[in-house]
Amino acid sequence: MKVSKLAENIIGSEIIKLAGEVNEKIKQGEKIYNLTIGDFNPHEFPIPVELKEAIIEAYNANQTNYPAADGMLELRVAVSNLLKQRGNLDYRADEILIAGGARPIIYSIFRALVDADDTVIFAVPSWNNNHYTYLNGAKPVIIEATPGQNFMPLAKDIKPHISKATLLALCSPQNPTGTVFTKEGLEEICDMIIEENKRRDPSQKPVYLMYDQIYWALTFGDIKHYDPVTLRPEMKNYTVFVDGISKSLAATGVRVGWSMGPKFIIDKMKAILTHVGAWAPKAEQLASAKYLSDLKTYDAFIVEQKERIDKRLQGFYKGFQELKTAGYKVNAITPQAAIYLTVQFSLHGQKTADGKTLATTSDITKYLLDEAKLAIVPFSAFGASADSSWYRLSVGTCKIEDVSGVISNLKSALSKLS
Numbered sequence: 411m412k413v414s415k416l417a418e419n420i421i422g423s424e425i426i427k428l429a430g431e432v433n434e435k436i437k438q439g440e441k442i443y444n445l446t447i448g449d450f451n452p453h454e455f456p457i458p459v460e461l462k463e464a465i466i467e468a469y470n471a472n473q474t475n476y477p478a479a480d481g482m483l484e485l486r487v488a489v490s491n492l493l494k495q496r497g498n499l500d501y502r503a504d505e506i507l508i509a510g511g512a513r514p515i516i517y518s519i520f521r522a523l524v525d526a527d528d529t530v531i532f533a534v535p536s537w538n539n540n541h542y543t544y545l546n547g548a549k550p551v552i553i554e555a556t557p558g559q560n561f562m563p564l565a566k567d568i569k570p571h572i573s574k575a576t577l578l579a580l581c582s583p584q585n586p587t588g589t590v591f592t593k594e595g596l597e598e599i600c601d602m603i604i605e606e607n608k609r610r611d612p613s614q615k616p617v618y619l620m621y622d623q624i625y626w627a628l629t630f631g632d633i634k635h636y637d638p639v640t641l642r643p644e645m646k647n648y649t650v651f652v653d654g655i656s657k658s659l660a661a662t663g664v665r666v667g668w669s670m671g672p673k674f675i676i677d678k679m680k681a682i683l684t685h686v687g688a689w690a691p692k693a694e695q696l697a698s699a700k701y702l703s704d705l706k707t708y709d710a711f712i713v714e715q716k717e718r719i720d721k722r723l724q725g726f727y728k729g730f731q732e733l734k735t736a737g738y739k740v741n742a743i744t745p746q747a748a749i750y751l752t753v754q755f756s757l758h759g760q761k762t763a764d765g766k767t768l769a770t771t772s773d774i775t776k777y778l779l780d781e782a783k784l785a786i787v788p789f790s791a792f793g794a795s796a797d798s799s800w801y802r803l804s805v806g807t808c809k810i811e812d813v814s815g816v817i818s819n820l821k822s823a824l825s826k827l828s
Contacts, residue, residue, distance in 0.1 A: 420544065424791035428775075432785040443808065443816050444785045448537075448585060448657075448749065450806040455660040455718065458711045460704070464697035465664070477692040480680045481508020481668065484699035489653075489668055492702050496709075497626070498640050501670040507679050508695060510665040512624050514688030515652050518679035519620050519669065520546050520577070523650070528576035528615075533563035534793030535800075537585040551575065554794060560589035560743060561752065561800075565598035572606050576615055581622035581652075582636070583629065583747030586792050586802035588723070590629065590747050593636050600642040607648060618675075619649045624667070625748040627658035627712050630720045633746045650675055655698060657749070658712060660806070666690045666698045719749055722805035722813060726751050729817035738824045749806040753786070756799050760827040768827075771797055781823035784816055 412418075425446060432444045456462075480486070486503035493499040509515050516538070524530060526547035532539035533553040543550045551571045555561040562584060572578070580599070582591040591599075600619075607616040619638060626635045638645040654667030667690070669679060683689070690698075702708060723745035730742035730753055741754040757774045761767055762781075768774050771788050778784045789800040808816075 416545070421541065423538075425787055428785065428787060428791070432779070435779070440783065442779070442783050442785055443812055443819070445803050445805065445808060445816075446785050446787050447807060448804050449662050450660040450749075451808070452660070452663075454809055455715070455806060457659055457661045457664065458701060458707070460707055461659065461661070461664075461697055461701040464700045465694055468693035468696045473693045473696055475692060477508075477689050477695055479684050479689070480504075480676075481506065481690070482692065482695040482699060485666075485695045485702075486668075488699040488702040489670075492705065492708070493653075493670065495705060497637070499637065499670070505670055505673050505676055507669045507676045507683070508690055509667050509669070509683055510688045510690045511656055511662075511667040512622070512652050512654050513667075514683055514686060515654070515667050515669045515679075516542055516620070516622070517545070517686075517688075518682045519650050519652070519675075520548075521682050522675055522678040523615075523618050523620075524548050524577050529571070529574045530577045530579060531568055531571055531575045532579040533561075533567075535561060535586050535789040535798075535802075536579070536581060536792055539579045540793050542579075548576075552793060557743065557752075557754075557800065559595075560746070561587040562589055562591055562595060563599075564595060565602045568599065569602055572602060572617060573609075575617045577618050577620060578603065579620045579622070581624075583623075583625040585622075585625065585748060586750055586787065586789065587743070587752045588745055588748040588750035588802075589743065589752065590633060591636055593634075593641065596636050596638060597641050600638045600645050603648060604642065604644055616648055619645065620652065621649055622652035624652055624654055625657050626653070628716055628719060628749065629747040630716060630723070630745060635747070647672060650679075655702075658715070659701075660715065664690075664694050664698070666694050718810075719805060720745070722808060722810060723749075723751050725810070725813035726753075726803060726805065726816070729813065729820075733817065733821060733824065736821075738821070740820070740824070749804055751803040751805065752800060753803050754800050757824075757827065758797070758799065763826045771799065774799075775801075778820075778823065781826065782816075782819040784819060784823075 486506045530543045531551045650671035739756040743752040786801045789798045
């Protein structure tokens, strides 16, 4: 039996595959610390009470028919105000598109801007850019970012490829690293894009920037989120954003995302999604509009949300530094944003108690799962090289008391290696 070439060769989510293996162990009664999925445990991180009540209220009012194709006007107006008041971004309601989370937004950006055989530049580790590039039949140019730059790409690494690119895909705060662009780093990338587009013939497509800022509300300490349009207003002509409430409000299952960008691109994305039907449900849209219209309540929730996430991230970071100081071959990058901690296990070549050699990253991942009962995602699942020793640890599903349990298990498992 044959299917399309696209379907034949598409790769499923590596993270979901790993999570399936973890869930099988849990079903068998094992106590596993599952820190793989970029999601929230709703018992630890519930959505705002006011948002939940507004969703119920909307369903009770029978708001169950089709929403507007580009999103309910009430929500687009509320998002416009949120962006202006909290993000310093000025986008009218008709420059905003609502969809069922970030995925259809990203899909429609690729479909609206990228033709088959066009070049897409993205850094690794990063989330799913490889898959969206494949779905478009585009040519990927992959930049492998380094720990020395907190795994954020640099303009100098992108520049050799920019002349042939149609789309540059960036994310900050970054999934999977939980790190952000510096002001200077993002300015250099913006200047490079502006310079390249001035060089191009008007008959050519410009190089566009897809800027995924879905985690922008979740920065910690003195860390600031920067966006290309605020830094370089000229970038407004070339930038299409990915945004929504999935992460900031722990509302991954509510499925309300949005994009903002040049109106002629937003209109094309709207047309594409009209045929896909990837709308956010009407009741959830109206409830989100009501909730986001009260920025005082929104601000209070974000403050509490950040405190609870940061407490977990800092707990894990401190634990990893203590293990490192004790001589174990681990490390972690100081948490900056999102719900992720970048951690390292430099265990290649070490031997287990029964004499087996941890030759590959897969061996290390399995050892951590079997011996430490810890499930985390290697950066190779995000496109980094197969022998990378770095991992994403996600804290959205863990209880605060899990932190000490994980560190204790790790210490025990690492002490068995030689």
